[in-house]
Amino acid sequence: MRRVVITGLGAITPIGQTVADFWRNLVAGKRGIAPITHFDTADFDVKLAGEVQDFDGASLLGKKESKRLDLYCQYGLVAAQEAVAQAGLAAANLDSQRFGVIVGTGIGGMTTFANQVQVLNSKGPKRVSPFFVPMIIPNLLAGNLSIAFQAQGVSETIITACASATNAIGEAFTKIRQNQADVMLTGGSEAAICPMGIAGFQSLGALSTSTDPLKASIPFDAKRHGFVMGEGSGMLILEELTHAEKRGATILAEVVGYGATSDAYHITAPSVGGTGAAAAMEQALTDAQITAAKVGYINAHGTSTVANDKEESAAIIKVFGDQASKVAVSSTKSMTGHLLGAAGGIEAIACVQTLQTGIAHGTMGLGEKDPACPLDYLANEARQVSPQYCLSNSFGFGGHNAVLAFKKWED
Template sequence: MSENNRVVITGLGTVNPIGLDVASSWKNAAAGISGIGELTRVNKEDFPMKTSAEVQDFEPSDFIDKKDARKMDRFTQFAVASAKMALEDADYTITEENAEHVGVWIGAGIGGMETYEQQFHKFNEKGYKRVSPFFVPMMIPDMASGQVSIVTGAKGINSCSVTACASGTNSIGDAFKVIQRGDAEVMITGGAEAPITNMAVAGFCSAKAVTTNEDPASASRPFDKNRDGFVMGEGAGILILESLESAKNRGAHIYAEIVGYGATGDAYHLTAPAPEGEGAVRSMKQAVEDAGLQPEDIQYVNAHGTSTGYNDEYETTALKSVFGSHAYHLMVSSTKSMTGHLLGAAGAVEAVFTLKAMEDSIVPPTINYEEPDPACDLDYVPNEQRQAEIKAALSNSLGFGGHNATLVFKKYEA
C-alpha cells in the first residue's frame, strides 16, 4: 500500500448511557433523549454530585464468556462488546490470513478504577495474598486494547492513547495514521471508560469539575448560561477503520472517510484549558489542513461541550478563531447534554454520533439549552434535531493535561 492510503469507516459499535448498540443510541441522540439519572453506582449521600450517566441493563455475558468477563474491568467489558458489534457491523471476519494486518488502538483516560478500589479493600482487610493475580492486567488502561486483540484475534499494532478526555479521539486519530502510512489495513479503534467509582467521583467532586445540580433532567447543559459542571458518564465507542482499497475489494458499506487529525498540547495548566482555547485552535486548524479542506467546507461540529464554565466559553472562542465569520454558519452541538461526559470514551462515542449524523442528514441537538450565555453565541442546535446535509464534519475532544484532539470526517466520494 502507498504512504497516503485513503481511510474509511466501515463499522460502528457502542455501549453508552443512551443505548446498548448504535441503532438505539443514535435514535435517542437524534431525538434528544437523555441517559442521565440519579447516581446509583456509589452512595450519592457521600458526595455533592447526585447525578450520573450510567449504562443500564448491560450484560457482559451477551458478548463475553462469563469466566473471561470476570477477568475484565467494566471499561474493558464495554470495549469488547462494542468491538464485537463494530466488527459485525463492518461484516469483517479476522482470519489467520489477515490477522497480522488488523490492529487495535483503544484509549482510556483512567482505566480500571473499580478493580483498583475493590482490590485495595481486599489488601487492607486480608493482606496481599488475597489480592487477585489479575489485579494489574485488569486495571491498566491498555487492557481494553489487549483484550479486544485477544478476543478478536487481531495481531497487528496494539496500542492505547491515554490523554484524559481526549483519549478516544487521539486513539482514532492515531489509528487513522497507522492505516494512512500503510502499517495496517484495518484498525479497531475508539475509547472506553467506567469511572463512576468512589475515588473517581471523590476526585472530580474535590476538583469542583462536576455539576451539583440534583435534577437529572437539567444537570448537563452545555453552552447554557446556568451550566455548573459536567455529569460523569461511562461506556465505549468503537470504529472500524479500513483502507479504502480493502473496503472496496470486499464491497463494504462505507459510512464516511476520515480525512483529518489534529493533536496539540496547551503547555498551560493541569485541568484548565488555555485562555481563549489557544490549544484547541491549533488542533482544529491542524485537522482541517490535514484534511485538505478549507474551514468553510465544514458544516457540523460535534463539540467537546462539557457543560463547564471555561470549556464551553473557550471552545466557542476557539471555533470563532478557526472559522471566522463562518463560525456563525456552523451547526455546533454537544451530545454530552444527553450522554454526560464519558471521559476517555467521550470522543469515540461522539465520533459514532457524528458519522450517523452525516449518514442520516440529521444533526443531534444540544438539549437543556434554555438561557443563552453572551460568551457562547454560536448555533448550538438547541433542544431539537435539525435536518441538514453534512458533507464534512469536525469532532473535538479536550482533556486534562492540556490535550487537544480533533477529527475531520468527510462524505465518501469514489
C-alpha cells in the first residue's frame, strides 16, 4: 500500500479562522459558544451556538463571488486556501488529473434554501435567485474547490451527517493508497446556524437549551443535556509520500488507518454498548496494523448528548479493555460546538496538531463526570501526552460511524 501523509491544513472555526488561532485557543480552553447573533432567537428555546464571528467572505473571496456562494461554500473555500498554501501546491508541481477533491457536508446550503423560500412566498417565483440551485446543492463545494484549484481528478461529496468529513478524509486516503490519485483536498464544511437549522434540531430535542455558555456543551458531564450547533470548515491536503518528498513538502503527520461501519439500529440514537462505533475503531486499528495499546490519544465525537457520550465511552472500553482508562480522550466540541458535517475536519486537524506538539487539548466544562463515562477526558485542561498514534471518532444520524488513525511523522 502507498503511504499517505498530510502536508496542509486549513480551518475556519468559532475559535479561530486560521489553524494557528484555532489550535492556540483549543489549548487555552477558549469557548466559542455564545448567544446567537445570526438571527433573532426571541421565539426559540435554543439561545446559544458556536458561530464564526466577523467572517468577511467578500474580502476573502471577492464581492461578486461571495454573493454566488452559500456560507458553507465560503467557509470551505477559505479553509482550503489556507491548506493549499501551507502545502505549497501550485499547477507547476502537480499533475492536475491526479489531484482530486472529496469533501463532506451534512446539510449543504440550508441558509440559502431557507432565505429563498421566504423570497418565493413573499415576492413570487420570478424573484428566486438564479443561483439558488448551485448555492444549495451539497456537491457544489467539491465542484467549486475543483474549479478554484484546478483539481481534475475525482470530485465527490460525502453526506453521512456528522460523520461526513471523517468519511471524506477516509475515502480520500483510500484513493491515494489505491493509486487513483497523488494529492487530495479533503475535509468538510457546514453553515446551518439559521432559523430553520436551529428550529429543526430544537424540535428533535437534540440541542442544549442552556443560556449559560459555560454549561451548554459539556461532553461526558453528568448534567449534559444536548449539543450546541457550531459552524465552519476544516480542510486537509493528503499526499502520497514520495510525491510529497519529491516536492520538498513539509510533512505534518501520516494517515495510517480508516474504519467505517453502520449501527443499523436507529435513525438518531447510537447502538447500545457502542457496538458500531467500536467496530469502526477496530477497523481503523486493523487497517493501521497497530494494536489499541499503541494509541495515546482519542479525539472523541463527544457531542454532549446523553446517549452519544455514554455509548462512545462504552465503545472505547470495548476496544481498549484494561487500557481504556490510560488513554487520553477529549472533545473539541466542548469549545466549538458541533460542526455537524464539518466536525471531523477540524477534529482531524486537532489530532495532527497533537501529534506535532505532544499536547492534547482538554474537555472544557466537565465538572461532575457521569459514572457511565469513566475515562480520562482531560477535564478542563490541556495535557502533555506525546502520542505516536491517535484516533479521531465521528458518528452520525442514520448510524454512520467513521474513525481515522493518524501517526506522528517520523523520517
